[in-house]
Amino acid sequence: MEKETVKGNSSFKFSEKLKDYRLLTKFSLTFMVAFSAVISYLLAPKIAEYDWWMMTLLFIGGYLITGSANTVNQIAEKDTDAQMHRTSNRPVAAGRMSTTEASIAAVVMLVLGLFILWKYFNLLSAIVSLVSWFIYAYMYTPLKKVSAISVLVGAVPGALPCLIGWAAGNDDLGVGGWVLFAIQFFWQFPHFWAIAWVAHKDYSNAGFKLMPSTEGPTKYSAIQSIIYSLVMIPVGFLPYLVGISGLVSMGILFIANLFMVWQCVRLYREMERSAARRVMFSSYFYLPIVLLALLADKIW
Secondary structure, three states: OOOHHHHHHHHHHHHHHHHHHHHHHHHHHHHHHHHHHHHHHHOOOOOOOOOOOHHHHHHHHHHHHHHHHHHHHHHHOOHHHHHHHOOOOOOHOOOOHHHHHHHHHHHHHHHHHHHHHHOOOOOHHHHHHHHHHHHHHHHHHHHOOOHHHHHHHHHHHHHHHHHHHHHHHHOOOOHHHHHHHHHHHHHHHHHHHHHHHOOOHHHHHHHOOOOOOOOOOHHHHHHHHHHHHHHHHHHHHHHHHHHOEEEHHHHHHHHHHHHHHHOOOOOOOOOHHHHHHHHHOOOOOOOHHHHHHHOOEOOO
């Protein structure tokens, strides 16, 4: 009975530790980042067939590097995370994990991720990944308490996974990679401002300055979301114009972009938290739909 109890406790501790590492790496966000890198890799002209082993390696490498950046972010923001309801349960903020353990994990994940990209893909993808990691961890993170310009800075590493995937597949930073970068870059503004709108009280109490207006959720902030969602419309034509994919996916992107514009317009008209939630959830669905549509309609 005693041995069973010890075994049960060990299993429980492992389960809790695994849960903490999921929180440390921000699993859902990091999964989406790695997913966009893999889809962009498959969209590269030199990739003519699916190699599941290489796709898995790219996903793991991307996940590790992004998870490392998110870990550095949580170490730097452990005190502010502890003040906010939505982040107070993160392992470092809650005191379940020491900053030393988190720091070691960040280094190990970064080194392993970069090694995978360099060894199995190419040096270019590893270099771009390192640049993305640095911008997120050491530029975007501290800027969040300084100015809303942090959202612009953060959108760069947020979109670089597309360029990383393209570089991994094509060994260059060609126009196709930059088009995919542009799609994910502009998508982030209505997406992130909707999140900041919903969590404004938490962010404001923690000292984060993330909304376009210094006054927070205002008509000006809603207009900015509309503007960036409108920019997404012409950007959505670029994959067809540069020959990444065909007319079907162009039509899907056009409809998806119109839908995002409409959700942002509704936010401007209603100025309610519920409307911001609609923008937020719409953006969650937008990216996988758009990327999978491009892949399904690939014409290289």
